[in-house]
Amino acid sequence: MVFIVDFKVKDQKLAPQGALLVEWAAKHMPVLAQIRTRFEKEKPLANFTVAACLHVTKETAVLAETLKAAGARVALCGSNPLSTQDEVAAYLATKGINVYAWRDQTTEDYFWCINKVLDYKPQVTLDDGADVVGTLHKERKDILDNVIGGTEETTTGVIRLRAMEQDGALKYPIIAVNDAYTKYLFDNRYGTGQSTIDGILRATSILLAGKYFVIAGYGWCGRGLAMRAKGMGAKVVVTEIDPTKALEAVMDGFNVMPMIEASKIGDVFVTLTGNKSVIRKEHMQKMKDGVIIANSGHFNVEINIPDLEKMSKSMRTLRPNLVEYTLNDGRKLHLLAEGRLVNLAAAEGHPSEVMDMSFANQALSTEYLVKNSGLVTRVYRVPKEIDELVASLKLKALNVEIDELTNEQKKYLATWDAGTI
Numbered sequence: 001m002v003f004i005v006d007f008k009v010k011d012q013k014l015a016p017q018g019a020l021l022v023e024w025a026a027k028h029m030p031v032l033a034q035i036r037t038r039f040e041k042e043k044p045l046a047n048f049t050v051a052a053c054l055h056v057t058k059e060t061a062v063l064a065e066t067l068k069a070a071g072a073r074v075a076l077c078g079s080n081p082l083s084t085q086d087e088v089a090a091y092l093a094t095k096g097i098n099v100y101a102w103r104d105q106t107t108e109d110y111f112w113c114i115n116k117v118l119d120y121k122p123q124v125t126l127d128d129g130a131d132v133v134g135t136l137h138k139e140r141k142d143i144l145d146n147v148i149g150g151t152e153e154t155t156t157g158v159i160r161l162r163a164m165e166q167d168g169a170l171k172y173p174i175i176a177v178n179d180a181y182t183k184y185l186f187d188n189r190y191g192t193g194q195s196t197i198d199g200i201l202r203a204t205s206i207l208l209a210g211k212y213f214v215i216a217g218y219g220w221c222g223r224g225l226a227m228r229a230k231g232m233g234a235k236v237v238v239t240e241i242d243p244t245k246a247l248e249a250v251m252d253g254f255n256v257m258p259m260i261e262a263s264k265i266g267d268v269f270v271t272l273t274g275n276k277s278v279i280r281k282e283h284m285q286k287m288k289d290g291v292i293i294a295n296s297g298h299f300n301v302e303i304n305i306p307d308l309e310k311m312s313k314s315m316r317t318l319r320p321n322l323v324e325y326t327l328n329d330g331r332k333l334h335l336l337a338e339g340r341l342v343n344l345a346a347a348e349g350h351p352s353e354v355m356d357m358s359f360a361n362q363a364l365s366t367e368y369l370v371k372n373s374g375l376v377t378r379v380y381r382v383p384k385e386i387d388e389l390v391a392s393l394k395l396k397a398l399n400v401e402i403d404e405l406t407n408e409q410k411k412y413l414a415t416w417d418a419g420t421i
């Protein structure tokens with residue numbers, strides 16, 4: 001099939017720079033490379049259209065090219081108004097991807113792009129935050145029948161989709177890529193841990209050693225960030241609402257306290273909860289002069305920015321992604337990247353090595369949906385075979401070998417009558 005390529009990017013002349021970025025990412029994504037080689041031969045997605053709403057980064061470009069190599073028509077938009085790498089978007093446009101993405105979008109631009117990719121009447125959707133699924137179910141019901149399934153990349157999206165499933169509102173099956181072990185154990189933990197620090201440092205260039213570093217949310221992302229901040233010499237404080245996670249943070253050696261107490265001592269604050277108004281007026285009233293506040297959770301609602309604006313008499317941009325708010329009482333609070341995902345807006349998102357596994361799950365789950373069309377409508381975990389395959393391929397790429405069960409061990413693990421000898 002011949003596809004006509006339409007796209008909208010910031011500047012097509014950036015394509016050669018984008019090509020170098022994508023080449024660099026691809027070198028660090030050996031699992032996806034192996035999948036692509038197979039897809040090129042087997043063309044499992046021939047005659048399928050995929051609509052993807054993902055952060056348009058160099059790693060996403062490698063995924064988009066993998067899906068195209070499988071025979072799919074790929075329409076791509078960004079999953080955040082601030083996370084698109086314009087060089088990468090320009091490059092993808094030269095590679096036959098229908099890309100609608102640029103950095104610094106208004107909310108209107110953002111949903112225009114989502115609607116553009118939906119105009120391709122996709123059979124499969126790839127989402128990061130469930131905005132495509134939301135738009136399809138609310139505003140584009142006319143093309144819902146065409147969709148056989150979708151995937152979801154992040155925790156927040158999975159939460160939204162499970163809520164839709166519970167309400168009986170979900171109209172097609174979704175594979176929760178986020179919930180694969182080879183996704184959240186590495187992407188959410190090591191990816192967010194490292195890249196959130198990267199974003200904060202690029203935006204501020206501060207020293208972390210000796211600073212009180214407050215982390216809201218001790219889930220997979222929060223754990224990763226706490227581990228890395230501690231490694232940089234910061235004094236880590238955790239806030240939680242879940243007693244088990246809070247206890248885990250205590251046993252991991254961190255100070256745990258309510259946000260209202262942490263507000264009094266923190267130098268740097270980062271939210272990673274998937275919740276809203278985690279930092280709000282009552283907290284900002286207690287903060288010290290000069291603090292830095294950032295978010296690495298999916299949506300820009302974790303920090304109550306309207307509260308901050310109401311409390312401020314002026315604001316100015318000091319550096320890219322760093323805005324100083326002067327409060328009515330004279331204190332200055334610094335907000336990074338407009339409260340959007342700091343690792344993507346102020347840095348480059350997760351390292352390619354991590355996205356290799358997340359996107360291997362995306363590619364294989366897309367193939368699974370196409371091969372198993374007719375699945376009952378609900379939110380599925382990534383099939384175990386796919387999760388294990390991704391782990392095995394990654395180990396192989398890292399030249400790490402592991403043991404195999406002997407027949408005696410297999411038998412032992414399958415019996416119930418063996419006990420104390």
Ligand SMILES: NC(=O)c1ccc[n+]([C@@H]2O[C@H](COP(=O)([O-])OP(=O)(O)OC[C@H]3O[C@@H](n4cnc5c(N)ncnc54)[C@H](O)[C@@H]3O)[C@@H](O)[C@H]2O)c1
Binds near residue numbers: 155184222241299349
């Ligand atoms: N920055 C990135 O690149 C990136 C990557 C993966 C996930 N995410 C996003 O990060 C967020 C967290 O993801 P996760 O996988 O760690 O989720 P998770 O469910 O494992 O952890 C979230 C934690 O936040 C806690 N929490 C909820 N409300 C809170 C509150 N008011 N105060 C303190 N803690 C609170 C929960 O108890 C939970 O332990 C989600 O929005 C997810 O989509 C971002």
